[in-house]
Every structure is written in structure tokens, then in C-alpha cells.
Amino acid sequence: MTPKINFFSMRGQFIYGCAAILAVATAFPFFWMVSTSFKPLQEIFVFPPHFFPAEFTLKNFERLFEQTRFLTYFKNSVFVSFTTVMLTMTIGSAGAYSLTRFKFYGREKVASLILFSYMFAPIMIVIPFYVLIKKIGLANTHTALIMAYTAFCLPFSLWLLRTFFQSIPLALEKAALIDGASRLEAVVYVVLPLALPGIIATGIFTFILAWNDYIFVRILITSDELKTLSVGIADLYNATVIDWGMIMSGSMLITVPVLVFFVFIQRYLIAGWGAGAMKG
Amino acid sequence: MIAPSVLLICSLLVYPVVYGIWLSLFKKHSFFPDQRFVGLANYAYLMKNSDFWMSVWYGTVYSVSTIFFQIVIGIIAALIVNEAFKGRNFVRGVILFPYVIPTVVAIILWKWLLNNQFGLVNYLLLAVGIIDDPISWMGMDHIMTSLILISVWEFFPFVVLSVLARMQTIPPVLYKAAKVDGAGAFRRFIHVTLPQIRNVLFVVILLRSIWMFTKFDTVWLLTQGGGAEKYIRTLPVYAYMRTFMYYQAGMGSALAVIMFIILVAATTIYFKMFRREEEI
Numbered sequence: 001m002t003p004k005i006n007f008f009s010m011r012g013q014f015i016y017g018c019a020a021i022l023a024v025a026t027a028f029p030f031f032w033m034v035s036t037s038f039k040p041l042q043e044i045f046v047f048p049p050h051f052f053p054a055e056f057t058l059k060n061f062e063r064l065f066e067q068t069r070f071l072t073y074f075k076n077s078v079f080v081s082f083t084t085v086m087l088t089m090t091i092g093s094a095g096a097y098s099l100t101r102f103k104f105y106g107r108e109k110v111a112s113l114i115l116f117s118y119m120f121a122p123i124m125i126v127i128p129f130y131v132l133i134k135k136i137g138l139a140n141t142h143t144a145l146i147m148a149y150t151a152f153c154l155p156f157s158l159w160l161l162r163t164f165f166q167s168i169p170l171a172l173e174k175a176a177l178i179d180g181a182s183r184l185e186a187v188v189y190v191v192l193p194l195a196l197p198g199i200i201a202t203g204i205f206t207f208i209l210a211w212n213d214y215i216f217v218r219i220l221i222t223s224d225e226l227k228t229l230s231v232g233i234a235d236l237y238n239a240t241v242i243d244w245g246m247i248m249s250g251s252m253l254i255t256v257p258v259l260v261f262f263v264f265i266q267r268y269l270i271a272g273w274g275a276g277a278m279k280g
Numbered sequence: 281m282i283a284p285s286v287l288l289i290c291s292l293l294v295y296p297v298v299y300g301i302w303l304s305l306f307k308k309h310s311f312f313p314d315q316r317f318v319g320l321a322n323y324a325y326l327m328k329n330s331d332f333w334m335s336v337w338y339g340t341v342y343s344v345s346t347i348f349f350q351i352v353i354g355i356i357a358a359l360i361v362n363e364a365f366k367g368r369n370f371v372r373g374v375i376l377f378p379y380v381i382p383t384v385v386a387i388i389l390w391k392w393l394l395n396n397q398f399g400l401v402n403y404l405l406l407a408v409g410i411i412d413d414p415i416s417w418m419g420m421d422h423i424m425t426s427l428i429l430i431s432v433w434e435f436f437p438f439v440v441l442s443v444l445a446r447m448q449t450i451p452p453v454l455y456k457a458a459k460v461d462g463a464g465a466f467r468r469f470i471h472v473t474l475p476q477i478r479n480v481l482f483v484v485i486l487l488r489s490i491w492m493f494t495k496f497d498t499v500w501l502l503t504q505g506g507g508a509e510k511y512i513r514t515l516p517v518y519a520y521m522r523t524f525m526y527y528q529a530g531m532g533s534a535l536a537v538i539m540f541i542i543l544v545a546a547t548t549i550y551f552k553m554f555r556r557e558e559e560i
Contacts, residue, residue, distance in 0.1 A: 004364040018360045019371050025433070027374045029389040032400060036392065045398050048407070095285035102281075110282060117293055118487075119543060121494030123516040124536040125293065127523050128300035131308070151292030154285055212382040214497040219524065230384040234501060237388075244392055251385045262380045266373065270445045273438060278379065280435070280491055 030255070037061070037249035044245050060245035070250055072225055073232035077254075080142050080228055081210040084149040085203045088157050091150070093199060096161035097187065101170075110158075117155040118276055122215045130219050144220045145228070149213065153206040156275040160205070163271065164198025165191070201268040204261045205277035211258060229254045297540075304534035310527040322534035332518065332535075339514035342427065342499070343492040349432040350488060351481070354439025359469070361440070362447045372444075379437035387501040390430045394418065423508040431498055435491075439484055446480040447473065482554060489550075490543060496520060515539050 006012045036044055037060050039053040064070050099107065129148060130139070138144040168191055176186040192199075217231040227235070233250050236243070265272065272278075304322055308315040326332040361372050378386060393401050394417035402414040417426045450473065458468045496516040503509040505525070513521070515535060523532030 005366075012365075015360060015363050015365055018356075019363075019365060019367070022357055022360060023371045023374050026377055026437075029393060030377060032393065033385075033389055047398075047403070049398075049400055049403060091284045091288065094281040098281035104282075110286060113286070113289060113294075117289065119490065119540070119547075120293060120297060121491070121496075121516075121539075123494050123496040123519060124300070124540055125296050127519065127529060127532045127536055128296040128303055129292075130523075131303060131310075131529055132296060132299060134311070135313075147292055151288055154289055155293075158285055208380065212384075214382070214384055214501065230382050233388070234384050234504065237504065244398075247388055248392065251388050255381050255385050258380055258382065259377070262376075263373075269376070269441055273441060276487075278438070280383070280495070280497075 033248050033252055033255075036244060037252050039245060041243075041245055060243075060249040063243065063246045064249050064253075068236060068246070068250075069224060069227075069232065070229075070253075073227055073229045074253070076142065076226060077211060077228040077230075080145050080149070081207050083142075083146050084153065084210040085206045087146065087150050088153045088206045089199055089203050092154055092157035092161050092202065093192075093195070095154075096158050096165050097191070099158065099162050100165040101173075113155075122152070122213075126215055126219050133220060139220060140222045140226065141220075142226060145216055148216045148220065149206075149210040153209055156272075156277045157202050157206060159275040160202045160268075160271060160277070161195070161198060164195050164202075167198075168194045198268075201265050201272065202277075204265045205268075205272045207261060208258055209277065211254075300533045301537055303530055304537045306530045308528075308530040310523050310529040310532075315530070318530070322531050323538070326531070326534060326538070331513075335513050335515050335518035338424070338512060339493065339516075341424065342431070342495075342512070342514050343489060345428050346431045346435070346492050347485065347488050349428070350436045350439050351485060353432065354436045354484075355443055355477075355481075357436065357440045358443040358447055359473070362444060375440055376437045378434045383434070383497045384501060386430065386434045387498065390426070390433075391418070391502070394426055418503070418507055420508040420511045423502070423511050427499060427502055427512050430502070431492070431495070434498060435488065438488065442480055442484045443477055446477050450476045486547065486550060489546070493543060493546075494539060 005015055007016060035051065035053060038056050038058070039050070040055050040057045040059060043050060043053060043055060098104075099110065133139050133144045133147075138147075172190050172194070173186045176190045177183070181189065212230065213228075214230040214234065217228050218234075221227050221231065229250075233247065233254060236247050236250065305317060305319055306315045307318045307321070357375060361368060361375065393399050396402060396414050396416045396418070399417070401417070402411075405411045406414065415422060417423070454472045454476075455468055458472050463471065494516055495514070499512055499514050499517050500520065502512065505521070509517075516539070519532045519535035519539070522528050522535060
């Protein structure tokens with residue numbers, strides 16, 4: 001689309017001005033995080049503050065890796081998030097496929113069950129969830145986390161995947177079946193490849209939810225070596241002297257994967273957020 | 281094939297909610313298995329407890345003000361990025377960042393920006409001469425303001441995305457007709473844009489209200505239970521504290537149930553008041 005706003009008109013200047021304010025207000029905190037994480041300690045506290053590091057250093061990252069368990073937290077986050085994605089996508093795709101292809105008793109009930117789960121916020125689930133997890137002896141395990149995330153991601157995943165499966169014409173599968181393919185072959189070779197972009201997008205939403213979560217880790221995990229990034233970083237605060245350089249470099253490293261994935265799902269944001277993929 | 285999904289959602293989402301209601305009738309230690317049936321005693325205790333009513337008040341202040349500012353700023357931002365200016369796609373992408381990043385990072389960024397000694401915000405306010413002494417953003421007088429500021433920053437992108445998507449489908453003919461009739465920009469917004477985005481606003485306000493009212497991590501992380509925590513102790517934080525600091529799982533569950541009841545009541549009233557014949 002070609003720009004139609006004339007920069008030299010009053011209206012044009014007003015719009016460019018507002019757009020600039022919006023961009024600065026949302027992006028500046030991130031710029032400041034990056035800038036701080038590359039500054040040496042003494043420069044971080046300089047008055048007046050430097051917008052760009054006068055002296056560029058990686059010392060903050062070194063301290064982060066040497067003095068904290070950042071790498072362990074990172075590995076835990078990767079493990080928990082990816083397992084959740086795999087599990088949710090497998091169960092969710094099977095469920096969504098059957099919702100669009102088979103007629104069975106209670107199909108509509110499943111849809112309303114999904115919508116009802118909108119009303120459940122983590123804080124309302126987490127207390128009884130914790131007591132139950134404790135009862136079955138899974139407290140302080142990654143399994144508990146994965147169970148919680150899968151349960152939370154399934155409703156919106158089903159909802160999203162259903163719309164993607166719906167958009168694949170039934171005729172394609174019928175053609176494959178007539179050509180002698182089995183139902184499974186028809187699904188694997190015809191339906192799944194076509195639904196793949198949708199499945200990947202849903203997977204990314206799931207990943208971001210699991211990666212960003214704080215409350216379930218806070219409550220379900222007590223050992224330091226099992227913590228994931230969000231709680232790990234939040235706990236760096238409890239030190240007597242707050243090492244801002246180190247905390248900023250850690251924050252930057254948590255944010256990067258999310259922003260990279262975010263770029264891939266821009267097209268699906270409306271569908272995803274509408275289905276409750278962020279719930280917050 | 282839908283069975284695994286239904287089973288998981290029921291056992292990990294619906295069952296905990298039901299179990300939570302059951303649990304709220306007990307005096308139950310959070311870690312040890314002993315429990316005693318007390319009927320509605322937890323609720324009776326809370327009704328007479330001033331901390332509880334304080335948290336209801338703080339929760340209301342927090343939700344109402346953040347929702348108001350999110351909606352207003354969100355609509356203005358959507359109007360701006362709906363215009364055809366250079367760099368529009370860049371601004372549209374950047375504007376969504378605050379909503380996508382982990383809450384922990386959002387809080388850390390703002391704690392650094394609002395730091396009373398070395399924070400950039402105080403520095404800029406002092407330099408421009410708006411204030412004479414640094415503001416203690418995390419102190420008891422300003423913590424609610426800081427919390428609202430951070431929350432609006434973090435969550436307004438959801439409003440932008442939802443409203444923008446709807447705005448893009450408004451036929452340009454309507455605006456041309458209004459212009460011909462001599463309507464100015466403000467009247468065009470009131471008489472053309474607003475009626476068109478009404479339905480999407482209905483849903484957005486509903487979802488944002490549910491999510492802000494049950495928001496735990498943003499509020500909790502700002503103080504992590506220390507400092508001026510008392511002055512932003514909303515219902516979700518109070519439920520968490522009862523369960524994991526006073527170890528009263530029954531009381532915590534009762535608070536979660538109360539939250540749920542308030543939500544259902546408010547949602548019902550909201551639907552009665554604003555929803556006309558048309559479907560969402």
C-alpha cells in the first residue's frame with residue numbers, strides 16, 4: 001500500500017508525531033535493556049545516563065553465566081516448553097481433526113467446554129491444582145509443569161486447530177481414499193501437510209505461553225535446579241545488592257526467543273489471541 | 281480421538297476447579313495432609329476481615345483504571361496505526377512487543393526505568409524540571425500508580441490488535457459519505473467508527489476485565505511480597521499469600537471461589553446491560 005499521508009500537512013504531522021510517540025513508548029524500554037546489558041557496572045549508574053554504552057562490554061553476560069544457574073534455567077525452560085508443545089500439538093491435532101471430520105455425541109458440548117475455560121484464570125486453578133499435585137506426589141517435578149501447561153493450552157489449541165482443519169476441503173481426503181489410501185495415510189500425506197502452517201502457529205503460541213509463565217513455576221517448583229527462566233530471573237532480585245547489568249542481560253536472553261518466534265506468527269495473531277492463546 | 285483432550289481438560293482444569301470449591305469448605309494446611317471440615321467458616325471469616333475488603337478495593341481500583349486506560353489508549357493507537365504513513369508496519373509490529381514478552385521482563389524493565397536513584401524516568405523528569413525531588417515510584421504513595429502504568433503499557437497492545445483488525449474492515453465509502461455530509465474527524469469517529477467497532481469492543485472489554493481482575497504475576501512481581509506490597513494487594517495476590525505464606529489452602533480456595541463468583545456476577549450484569557440482540 002502506498003503512503004497517502006502528506007507529511008507536510010497539519011494532519012500528517014499530527015499522525016507522524018503520534019506514531020513516533022507510540023513507537024518510542026513501546027520500544028524504548030527494550031532499547032534501554034539492551035543498552036544497559038552492554039554497559040560496564042560503573043557506567044550503568046552514571047549521572048546523567050548514557051543512551052549508548054560509551055564502553056562496550058560482555059562482562060554482564062559473563063557474570064550471568066558464571067555466578068548464577070542461568071544455563072540450567074535456560075535448559076529447563078527449553079525442555080518444559082518443547083515437551084508441552086509436542087504433547088499439546090499431538091493431542092490437540094487428533095482432537096481438532098475428529099471435531100471437524102466425525103459426528104459424535106457431545107460434539108457441541110466440547111465446543112462450549114472450550115469456551116467455558118475462558119473463565120478460568122491460573123490463580124483460580126493453581127491452589128487446588130497444587131494440593132492435588134502434592135497428593136499424587138508430583139510436586140517439584142517438571143512433569144507437573146508440563147501437565148499444567150498442556151491443560152491450559154489445550155482449549156485454545158483445539159479451537160485454533162479446528163479452524164485450520166476446517167479450511168482443508170474434505171474432497172481432498174476423499175480423493176486420496178478413493179485412490180486406495182487408508183484413513184491414516186490420507187491424514188498423514190494429505191491433511192497434515194496442508195494444516196502444517198496452522199499447527200506450527202498454534203505450537204508457537206503454546207511455546208510462548210509455557211516460556212513466559214511465572215505462576216505455575218513459582219508454586220509447583222521448589223528446587224533451584226528445576227526452576228525455569230522466569231522464576232530464576234525474578235529470584236536474582238532477592239540478592240542484597242541488585243546487579244542491574246546482569247539482570248538486564250538475563251532479561252534480554254529470555255526475550256530474544258519470544259520475539260524471534262513472534263515474527264513468524266504475526267499473520268496468526270488475531271486468530272490466536274482471539275482464541276485465548278495469551279490469556280492475560 | 282477427541283477423548284484424550286477431553287480427559288485432560290476435565291482432569292487438569294475442570295476437576296481442580298470443582299476440588300477448589302470443595303477445598304474452600306475445609307481448614308487445610310497447604311503442605312501437610314491434615315484437614316478439617318469447617319463449612320462456610322472460611323467465607324464468614326473473610327467477610328469480617330478488613331484485609332479482605334481492602335484487597336477487594338485495591339483489586340477494583342486496579343482493574344477499573346487499567347481497563348479504562350487500556351481501552352482509551354488502545355483505540356487511539358489503533359486509529360493512528362490504521363492511517364497510511366511510512367513505517368506503519370514497523371510501528372504495528374513494535375507496538376505489540378510489550379504484550380508478547382514475559383511478564384517478568386516487563387516488570388524488570390520498568391523497575392529499572394522507575395528506580396528512584398538511577399532510573400531514567402526520574403532523571404528525565406528532574407532534567408525537564410517537572411519535579412524537584414526524585415519520586416519514589418515503588419514507595420507506598422506511588423506504587424499503585426506505577427502498577428497501573430506498567431499494566432497499561434503491558435496489556436494495551438491486545439486492544440490495539442483486536443480493534444485494528446475490525447477497523448480495517450470498515451468500508452471507506454462510509455467515511456467518504458460522512459465527509460461529504462460535512463462531518464469532522466471527531467464526528468466521523470463517533471458516528472462511523474464507533475458503531476462499527478462496538479461489537480469487538482464488547483468482547484475486548486469483557487476479556488480484558490476477566491484477565492485484569494484475575495491478574496496475579498504483574499502485581500505480585502512488582503513487589504514480590506516485600507516493600508509496599510500492602511498497597512497493591514489485590515484479590516489474586518491475597519489468595520496467593522493466604523495459601524503460600526499463611527499456609528491456609530482452604531482460605532486461599534475460598535478467595536478463589538469468591539473471585540469466580542464476582543466474575544460470573546459481573547459478566548452476567550455486563551451481558552444484560554450491553555448485549556442487544558446481535559451475536560458476538
